[in-house]
Amino acid sequence: MTGDTSPPSTGRRGLIAFSWLWVGAPLAYGLYELVRKATQLFTG
Amino acid sequence: MSPPVAPAGWSRWLVPPAALSVHLSIGQAYAWSVFKPPLESALGLSGTQSALPFQLGIVMLGLSAAFGGTLVERNGPRWAMTVALICFSSGFLLSALGAATEQYWLIVLGYGFVGGIGLGIGYISPVSTLIKWFPDRPGMATGIAIMGFGGGALIASPWSAQMLESFGSDSSGIALAFLVHGLSYAVFMLLGVVLVRVPRTGRSPDGEPAALPGPRVPARSAVRTPQFWCLWIVLCTNVTAGIGILEKAAPMITDFFADSSAPVSATAAAGFVALLSAANMAGRIGWSSTSDLIGRKNIYRVYLGAGALMYTLIALFGDSSKPLFVLCALVILSFYGGGFATVPAYLKDLFGTYEVGAIHGRLLTAWSTAGVLGPLIVNWIADRQEEAGRHGASLYGLSFVIMIGLLVVGLAANEFVRPVHARHHLPEPKEAADDRRHQSA
Structure with a gap:
């Protein structure tokens, strides 16, 4: 019903971690910059 | 081109990052304003002129999503992500050439027209695949991808600004920034092209039906x-x-x-x-x-x-x-x-x-x-x-x-x-109907 429900193999787990890190790292950078800017509403 | 079918054991949690790699890239469009002041001073443009590549890009997004949607469905998400990668990146490369030679029309053509096609095809590329992998949580799945489109501007805005600060805001600095953008986004989007898979028709890799039976409206x-x-x-x-x-x-x-x-x-x-x-x-x-x-x-x-x-x-x-x-x-x-x-x-x-x-x-x-x-x-x-x-x-x-x-x-x-009234529905394909009969038998 929902795709693969069996636990992924170690290789696949590594690939999942890598792919989420690939997209998560730049997104975290963007969010960090956003938070820095947003705090100006309260301090500026 | 036939869509890439997932092999046995493929995890559906590999599909959202594939979608995000495309949406986080094309979401850069909303950070175009970073390039406006440098372009205006380097090429002597008005505010209206410097906004033109973005505006044309958004028009092309709408047109290519509306007219390219059927092609995306027919050829699959890998084809769509490849087209998005090529168009979006080459849009930046053409713009780099335009900035380096101070030919503004090349920036409009590159970022606006060619890049805009990449925006539209890229935006819809993962939608139907995500819904097929997550029939139990389609809202969450498409929410992750479309959140990426919003996130793309958050990344690109400070990143592009820092790049222009390092390379300079003259035409050669802008050209270099466009070049780095084009190459970086090509590499980043490649993850989506490589990872994206569609679930096997009628069956998921562990042999369960891949999606709930539902209406089939073209x-x-x-x-x-x-x-x-x-x-x-x-x-x-x-x-x-x-x-x-x-x-x-x-x-x-x-x-x-x-x-x-x-x-x-x-x-x-x-x-x-x-x-x-x-x-x-x-x-x-x-x-x-x-x-x-x-x-x-x-x-x-x-x-x-x-x-x-x-x-x-x-x-x-x-x-x-x-x-x-x-x-x-x-x-x-x-x-x-x-x-x-x-x-x-x-x-x-x-x-x-x-x-x-x-x-x-x-x-x-x-x-x-x-x-x-x-x-x-x-x-x-x-x-x-x-x-x-x-x-x-x-x-x-x-x-x-x-x-x-x-x-x-x-x-x-x-x-x-x-x-939707049943007269708009297509009949269920024989293979899926047989599968369901076997499941219930």
Whole structure:
């Protein structure tokens, strides 16, 4: 019903971690910059 | 080109990052304003001219999503992501050439026309695949991807600004920045091309049926149903209401509290705009995931009904309380993002997964219309009010009344949405029907 429900193999787990890190790292950078800017509403 | 089918043991959790790699890249479009001042001074352009590549890009997004949707469905997500990668990256490379040779038309052609095709095809590329992998949580799945489109600008805005600071804001510095953008986004989007897979027809890798049986409505039939046009109105009014705030957020908060004891500084207004971006992004994943629990029709009742209430509160009491103004604006922007992210799942509920990507592409013309309508309403009315000698919050009062009216129209359109009549459905394919018979036997 929902795709693969069996636990992924170690290789696949590594690939999942890598792919989420690939997209998560730049997104975290963007969010960090956003938070820095947003705090100006309260301090500026 | 046949779509890439997942081998046994392929995890569906590899598909959202594939989608995000594309959406986080093409979301750069909303950070185009970073390039405007350097382009204006380096190439001697006016503000209108420097906005042209972005505007053409958004027009091409709408057109390519509307007309390319069927091709995306036919050729699959890997083909679509490859086209998006090639168009989006080569758009930047052409723009680099344009900046280096000071040929402005090449930047318009590259970023606007070629890159714009990449925006449209990239935007719809993962939608139907995600819905097929996550039939139990389609709202969450498309919410993750479409949140990426909002996130793309958050990444690109500071990144592009830092690059221009390092390379310089003259034509060769801009050219180098465009070149680095084109190459970086090509590498980044490659993850999506490599990782994306469609589930095996009728069966997931562990042998279970891959998707719930549902209606199978082709795109050409969908656009002839009242449901499609009701949803078109719903999306258009919801987006118009969001853009009404987003378009003039910084001057709006400044005007609202210009006569108060604590006026809003330009720095604080920039912080307000950043907070709105955060609410927009959070709404995409948060509200869209909530729709999996409470249903699509109900969540749009919230977006449109509570959205109208928020606008009413701003119109009546917004200038007397800064926290109330900020809170209402944040809620409206979260509904704006939520509306974008939930609509693919709504389409899937009504028309099934058969050509949901193509139907979604056609529905995005509502976004293009709202993109013109929202800013037009707010700016035109504010200008007329200013000419009449008004100032502060009264510049926006009439705009807010119109936004409330539009949201009520959207709310009514949502109430008219009913299941699609069976005469629009295609018959279930024999293989899937046999599979279901075997499952139940």
